Amino acid sequence: MQDALLHHINKFTPLTEDEEDIVLACTSVQQLKKKEFLLKKGQVCTTYNFIAGGCLRCFSTDDEDNETILQFAIENWWMIDYSSFNTRKPTHLNIQAVENTVVIKIHYDVLETLLEKVPKLERYFRIIAQRALDASHRRIEYVYTRSGEERYRYFSKSFPQFVQRIPQYMLASYLGFTPEFLSKIRAKKI
């Protein structure tokens, strides 16, 4: 099951067999049913989470329980609330399975040990974070420079298979507008 993770790490920083064994010893697998939560507002994020299969969403809620989706994560992506993880304080975010999902987790208590035993992983996580940072910057740029309609058309052109996997109201939230607005964009398409 953890093969997906080892495979992913090896793409960036090849590991020896011994190192792979250490990684395996420091990870655990969790199966999430659709709609099940990996993290809820008020809890502390105690794990780094790698998605071996399925899809997670991370969202915040306001006083009226309106949800704003901040991220999706699918196969071979990490989903981590770094802020809560590092400060050990309760998060204001929620992480929930959009589909049945398999997550490989590294717990706070073993992360530092793991990094000491396999220092290569510092490099791996550096590269992962830098890529995610780049993606996050691009997203900000896109939100700032494009209209809602442009964002939708770009996203559904770029990730048609992913758009199929999620309900429209989640896509609307992720793209930063209302489900009604998305519906109207789609209606125009004819």
Added chain:
Amino acid sequence: MQDALLHHINKFTPLTEDEEDIVLACTSVQQLKKKEFLLKKGQVCTTYNFIAGGCLRCFSTDDEDNETILQFAIENWWMIDYSSFNTRKPTHLNIQAVENTVVIKIHYDVLETLLEKVPKLERYFRIIAQRALDASHRRIEYVYTRSGEERYRYFSKSFPQFVQRIPQYMLASYLGFTPEFLSKIRAKKI
């Protein structure tokens, strides 16, 4: 001059004297006058850039040369176009000095060598990238969940000294609205 960088690294991953010397040997210092460019659209980003003093902004431009400010970086922050740096391809971004600025640079050609000689820096850059990623995620959340006026009031309350340092039209661009709109928000304040 590079003291600021060593000091910053030491806060996260203490270095030996030898290691500090290696870092010094792999960095160069550049002084930028206000409005001078560190990177222009069409060039390749060939350096990691640490701000020892001053302020940089990173912005994109559209067909009509309208600027959208994506990031500011002040003392003790890094400003890097990871995408261009890693792919070796020309960037679509610009990085310009908002004030007279001192930048400490690590060139592409020496970065890998430096990381080999001082592997601790993998950890340092991992932590830096994870923090920046967290900040970027918070920014997306803020843009998605707050009105322009709320973003302005929050930002100027949180960073009053920084708001003093930059022209209003730059702040407006960074916060995602027009200078006219910012002016109107301020007028209401009375």
Added chain:
DNA sequence: CGAAAATTTGACATGACTCAACTGGAGTGG
């Protein structure tokens, strides 16, 4: 001091939201 840049102000335009009603499909239970 004068020119250029930044900011302010006002009139008007519009992208996107809200709210409410309606439609249609997916489960669920009898």
Added chain:
DNA sequence: CCACTCCAGTTGAGTCATGTCAAATTTTCG
């Protein structure tokens, strides 16, 4: 396997936050 419910999606009317454009004013700086 039908009837019922419930949730996602659609549609329309009205509204509001913010944008656009242009002119007036203030500030900056050579």
